[in-house]
Amino acid sequence: xxxxxxxxxxxxxxxxxxxxxxxxxxxxxxxxxxxxxxxxxxxxxxxxxxxxxxxxxxxxxxxxxxxxxxxxxxxxxxxxxxxxxxxxxxxxxxxxxxxxxxxxxxxxxxxxxxxxxxxxxxxxxxxxxxxxxxxxxxxxxxxxxxxxxxxxxxxxxxxxxxxxxxxxxxxxxxxxxxxxxxxxxxxxxxxxxxxxxxxxxxxxxxxxxxxxxxxxxxxxxxxxxxxxxxxxxxxxxxxxxxxxxxxxxxxxxxxxxxxxxxxxxxxxxxxxxxxxxxxxxxxxxxxxxxxxxxxxxxxxxxxx
Numbered sequence: 001x002x003x004x005x006x007x008x009x010x011x012x013x014x015x016x017x018x019x020x021x022x023x024x025x026x027x028x029x030x031x032x033x034x035x036x037x038x039x040x041x042x043x044x045x046x047x048x049x050x051x052x053x054x055x056x057x058x059x060x061x062x063x064x065x066x067x068x069x070x071x072x073x074x075x076x077x078x079x080x081x082x083x084x085x086x087x088x089x090x091x092x093x094x095x096x097x098x099x100x101x102x103x104x105x106x107x108x109x110x111x112x113x114x115x116x117x118x119x120x121x122x123x124x125x126x127x128x129x130x131x132x133x134x135x136x137x138x139x140x141x142x143x144x145x146x147x148x149x150x151x152x153x154x155x156x157x158x159x160x161x162x163x164x165x166x167x168x169x170x171x172x173x174x175x176x177x178x179x180x181x182x183x184x185x186x187x188x189x190x191x192x193x194x195x196x197x198x199x200x201x202x203x204x205x206x207x208x209x210x211x212x213x214x215x216x217x218x219x220x221x222x223x224x225x226x227x228x229x230x231x232x233x234x235x236x237x238x239x240x241x242x243x244x245x246x247x248x249x250x251x252x253x254x255x256x257x258x259x260x261x262x263x264x265x266x267x268x269x270x271x272x273x274x275x276x277x278x279x280x281x282x283x284x285x286x287x288x289x290x291x292x293x294x295x296x297x298x299x300x301x302x303x304x
Contacts, residue, residue: 007072014079023067028052031075034295057297081294083218083301090303091203092214095296098222098288099199099304102229103191105281106134110187118184120161122176128168129161129176131183132190134229135198137161138168148197157183195304202229203304209233212252217292218301220256223285225304227263230281240269260290 001009005021012019015030028048032039039051046065053063056074083093107113113133120129120137128138137145145165150158160183164175206228207213213224224247235245243266250259263286270278 004069004072007076011072011075011079014081023049023072035078057299078297079295083215083294084298086214087303089200091200091207092221092225092304093218094203094222094225094302094304095218096300096302098219098226099195099302101223101281101284101288102226103133103194105226105230105277105284107190113187113190118186118190120164120176120180120183122172126168128166128172129164129180131161132185133194133198135190135193137165138172139232140165142166144201148193152189152193153185157185198229199225199304205233209235210248210251212254216251216254216256216289217294218296219288219292220259222302223263223288223292224251224259226281226285230278231266256289256292260286263289 001021008023008027009019009021012021012027015027015034017026017030020027025045025048028045031037031052032048035052035055037051037055039048043051049065049067049071050063052075053065053071056071056078058071062070086093107117120131122128123130126138128136130136135148140148142162142165145162149161153161160180164172164180167175202225206225209228210224213221216224231244234241235248243262246262247259250262263282267279267282272279
């Protein structure tokens with residue numbers, strides 16, 4: 001068996017198909033199924049291989065249905081069970097899909113953000129006044145707020161919001177004056193702060209809270225960030241934090257199914273009639289983790 005055939009055999013071993021060393025129809029169909037690529041039942045062998053190449057990012061004449069070194073190399077990277085090294089300054093590798101979950105449950109979409117969330121709101125419970133993509137002014141310091149927002153807000157809006165920092169519950173209600181409500185933050189500014197300021201800090205602290213998280217698949221890393229972005233980092237002794245504490249050992253062992261199960265158990269804390277959105281969020285996070293795989297295109301990974 002020559003070296004190229006050996007590489008195909010290694011890929012087949014990962015796929016769980018017969019290790020023939022030949023890129024055959026069975027191998028191709030296994031890849032199509034694992035990647036969720038839909039092809040017509042009538043598609044022939046060559047068209048099926050072309051569908052794989054399109055998924056891998058090939059264009060034009062490069063979509064030829066020939067599995068050579070370029071196609072095999074991209075498949076090997078895609079099915080690798082290891083992650084690329086995290087660059088200095090970053091803490092985790094999340095999937096874009098998992099970070100989109102945070103945005104989805106914090107503000108739903110750009111259109112809804114511009115209609116409902118571009119001005120400060122008070123979500124309730126123990127929250128402070130919230131701006132941007134779930135940025136809670138009640139739980140940050142004046143120094144952090146200044147670092148995150150000083151350069152993207154005008155001086156007047158910055159000063160108005162600075163006066164609400166650190167205030168929660170009744171104090172936050174009293175601080176949500178008409179003047180504060182008139183402040184507006186456009187979508188692009190909110191997203192910029194979310195990705196360049198909020199996410200790096202949350203990733204760093206999440207990794208500290210849950211050692212070994214950086215070894216999990218990107219979907220799982222992002223789902224745990226979503227969880228702590230919503231619930232915070234506390235591992236305190238109270239019953240409400242039980243599942244958050246249980247996650248420490250589960251994450252260290254990389255037990256994806258048990259991690260997902262523990263997140264679903266958290267739904268006991270909120271009545272679904274009052275907090276349906278939180279129930280949906282926990283289920284979405286759990287689904288991401290339970291189905292997480294290292295099979296992910298490099299362009300869908302985000303270093304944070």
